[in-house]
Amino acid sequence: MSVEKLTTPFSGNFCCIGLGQIGASFVARHRRVFSKSRMIGCDDANVLQTAREQDLIDDGFHANDWRQAIESADVILLAVPHSVVLNLLPQILERVASHVVVLDCSSVKTSVHALALQSLHGDRFVGLHPMVGSEHHSTSAANAQWLADACVAVTQTKETSYHFVDATLTWLKALGARPLVCSPQEHDENVALVSHLPQIVSSALVNTLATIPEASRLQGPGFRDMTRLAQSSPEMWREIVSANRAAITRALATFTQQLTSLQNSLNDDGSVEKFFRQAQVYKLTLPTVPVGRLFERVSMSKTAAQQQRVAAFKAQGISVAELHIGEPSEPCSPAVQAVYREALMGAPMKYTAVEGIPALRETVASLANVNTGCQYKTENVIVTSGAKQALHLSLAAILAPGDEVIIPRPMWVSFAESVKLAGGRPVFVDLNRKEGFCLDGQKIANAITPQTKAIILNTPHNPTSRVFSQNELSTLIDAAHAHDLWLISDELYRHLVFEGYNHCSPLLMWPNASTRAIFIDGISKSHRMTGLRIGVACGPAEIIKRMAALQSQETTCAVSVSQYVALKLLEKFPQGDPLLPRELSQRRQVFVAWLQKMQYEYGLLSTHLPQGAFYGFIDISRLIHEKTNQSFCVDLLEQQHVAVMPGEAFGAPGFLRMTLAVPQAELERGLLGIEAEFKRH
């Protein structure tokens, strides 16, 4: 149910009592509405300051004048701890017969009061429960139900604390009309975060108060104690206030600014990462994400989600040009197939060692040494279920909660989620688009903070198909050198480099590559063996041991049969399927010819050509006008039966990624479909 915006000025006496997660943000956002009203008994810094500036309130602090506040109010917003509400209840009940009371029912105890008030004075009372789905209420459906009954206005939580505000709008609408009932809706992924906002806010305030010497007398969670102090010892409170007026004003202004910026960081794009980053800058206490709720912060892989959509089309008998997934879809060359078949016959069927078959680890170590210049031995290698798991285990082995990991953007869909899964925080640094997606060492240097633990590099790069040059890599390495960072180097596409470009492993230049780097590789792309799920990680032995401990609990070991096939393939074809690079060059020619035509006929902006891997990554923002390329991709699939990946999946709105590693006829059909869809726009 949508909530109407309140615009008519309210000329009555509005009394806001309490911390003001509801009140403050509400009043701050709707100053116009309250410009004629007086706010009494409001102890929120934001509101106080604004009210003072606008001459809406007497100078001074009125939080202790509860009785007066209640007696003169037409509308009362109570957003105070339940203990205070309890003390005030008799007075509230006196007033409620002729005045509207709005009660913040976001804790169980205030909800009980809501129930009482509702049954006594249903017509003049609006219970407000802004946090359905919060920790207080998500425990039982029955609880949520009686709450929904008790509260006349119940709004669902979305992703920001401004939903407190929207909740408040709900009851204000109710002032002039009938009460509104909205049903609690499903949790969204930020509910966990929102339910911790009071904790964060109070920690912000504690930090602020810590800058005021006298306030150090206050114990406990910040504002509540201020409220109690103001209530129980008004004299002492006044003394503190008058002796420290300037400091308090300054500190509260900082607090207000921090809170606003926190709220904005959530509101901008709903990005939890940004919020956390901001909160960390302010040294706020952050909620720890309960283990069982990790899913709330990690979303479905975007490539996998697109794969599901395509599967649904195919299930209806529709043939789709599948340019979305990064998988060489043509069959392997006959020689590779022969090795595969023979290996299957001799493959073990029992568990292997957790870290993998020793001979495979040894082979991987010697191949990795040639690529990275390291001196890996068997103990430095772990075989995993796909490179994705190698990535996850690597991050889990090195990150502490809250550690930051720098990821150049655009980036492969799973990097950020893997960082989150390991308890870290992804920090994105944009590649330099104007220079054809160059690494920008200076930008990376600027993004390094004391919390930065690692950087993930991926070359050849998915989705841009860049092959980072030695020069670029060295500017970055200079930037990172002083900070003793970990390098996670995903080089899954290292054998797939087009003519004129050379793959250079970042480890070759990384300081302390043997102690501060993890090299990730696999056979999915090079040998077209995506379904075998074989990835590897090479790194310091003690890190490999940690990864093995995790793997022993997750999967025991990678599939024995796949490991054995991988061993035989690497022995015979250490560079991958020899036919694949040749096929990819042909596909690239088809793509480049198409791209040139598109540039000529449609003014497509991209001039960026694939250097390695196998992706076309093009800027279509000029062609799709106000549409998002997400919706362009939906139309493309529905209308033309062509599947690609929208740039949003890689943090690059306006772009579109298409896989070139498909049979030529399928690629041509896909490109025609894309062109046809351009024409429709």
Ligand code: GLU
């Ligand atoms: N890495 C490939 C891609 O980007 C395969 C799918 C996946 O694992 O994300 O499409």
